[in-house]
């Protein structure tokens with residue numbers, strides 16, 4: 001039997017406001033434990049939370065960028081449960097009236113555009129951090145993160161493969177970074193993801209038993225865990241077994257999901273409207289203003305690169321996949337207006353080195369002006385294309401200016417006719433057989449001699465001149 | 476709708492309330508009488524009435540995104556039954 005996979009994702013993203021969502025404590029990452037706390041976020045009796053307007057604005061902004069309808073009336077609810085990372089014993093969240101709903105994003109999967117629905121985007125507060133030390137009978141609690149604004153983005157069960165889930169996450173992250181509401185750093189916990197997955201016979205429109213997967217530390221882990229779970233569920237069904245609705249934990253080292261014992265009543269949160277927080281009537285003028293100020297989003301930018309710069313759709317897609325990369329590219333072409341040439345250097349050399357060293361654009365030493373400058377001195381004939389690659393690697397590793405590298409390493413291209421003739425003579429003297437072959441009409445022998453000259457000059461000889469000089473001297 | 480004793484057990488457990496058998500019986504009765512009273516409201520036709528999301532007629536109370544001074548570490552940990560350096564210390568919890 002053929003099966004169809006059905007996946008839905010819940011993504012939590014920390015908004016980068018300066019202060020927390022309901023109090024004035026700093027949201028700064030790190031810091032000594034329990035030093036970004038006040039009576040409000042500690043849940044002391046008698047305090048009153050007041051909503052941070054910027055957090056609401058960011059949530060609206062995210063909703064708009066994800067093509068959602070923005071609610072005209074929205075409110076906060078209490079989600080009640082006991083856990084030591086939650087000092088109030090409830091989390092302020094949104095239940096039935098989220099800030100945004102009914103949106104979508106588009107992904108390119110297998111050459112086709114797929115639209116993935118966004119059920120809702122709501123605003124809530126983050127919980128604290130728990131540390132379980134190995135072998136100790138206690139857990140430690142740091143409440144610095146308690147009350148940092150979060151948006152939860154829930155997708156429709158429209159995703160059909162682990163690959164699509166991965167593409168969806170990348171697109172979502174890219175959009176949120178473009179609109180500058182979050183840095184989306186999974187390693188710092190500012191982007192977290194829970195997934196649920198089920199399978200069903202192909203063509204069926206009834207959902208299968210769904211499994212939720214937790215403990216996903218990277219997009220790669222999301223993809224791998226879904227691939228594993230897809231296979232596991234199929235095997236259970238094919239062996240005549242029955243799937244149970246449960247939560248499973250991803251074990252990164254073993255590459256498997258493990259069932260977590262979950263209580264029947266785990267999801268009885270008894271939501272009710274938070275009486276401390278006043279409802280929000282989201283003024284249409286405000287929403288329109290936020291919409292008008294949305295920056296160019298990745299899809300629009302990609303289209304512009306194709307139209308304006310004549311780049312292939314693939315290149316445009318790669319360059320616009322992250323805002324930082326795309327900004328690097330644009331700054332570079334503002335200094336050197338050959339979009340295709342710059343695109344090649346960025347996509348091949350730069351991204352190659354980034355991959356090799358495991359670096360993000362934000363972390364590299366190379367500046368866009370330096371790449372532009374290098375291309376200019378290449379055009380002037382100071383360095384050859386081959387040498388340029390060497391200069392580029394050096395710039396990438398050290399952050400030095402191209403002129404400095406060329407000077408320090410003595411990489412200036414040799415375009416002096418007399419000097420090249422001297423070298424040509426030496427090569428001719430050392431390779432009488434090739435010279436003879438060439439004279440006998442073997443065109444290939446010339447290529448060999450050119451190669452010898454490049455070797456002699458460590459790639460610095462001007463290749464065009466070398467060709468001409470050799471031909472002239474060999475008569 | 477009638478509330479059975481199991482519902483009282485369940486809600487008490489969720490709220491971490493430990494009730495004696497007597498208290499449970501009393502709660503069951505009281506909650507039922509509250510619900511009976513609420514039943515009266517069902518006699519009203521509310522077809523065209525928006526559900527009330529909030530009882531106070533105030534909206535849009537916001538603050539600007541400004542950082543204000545937090546408590547000192549000592550003040551924050553002052554009421555904690557137990558601590559470990561800068562952390563609160565609690566009985567070990569394992570997720571779910």
Ligand SMILES: [Zn+2]
Nearest residue numbers: 023025038041
């Ligand atoms: Zn606070």
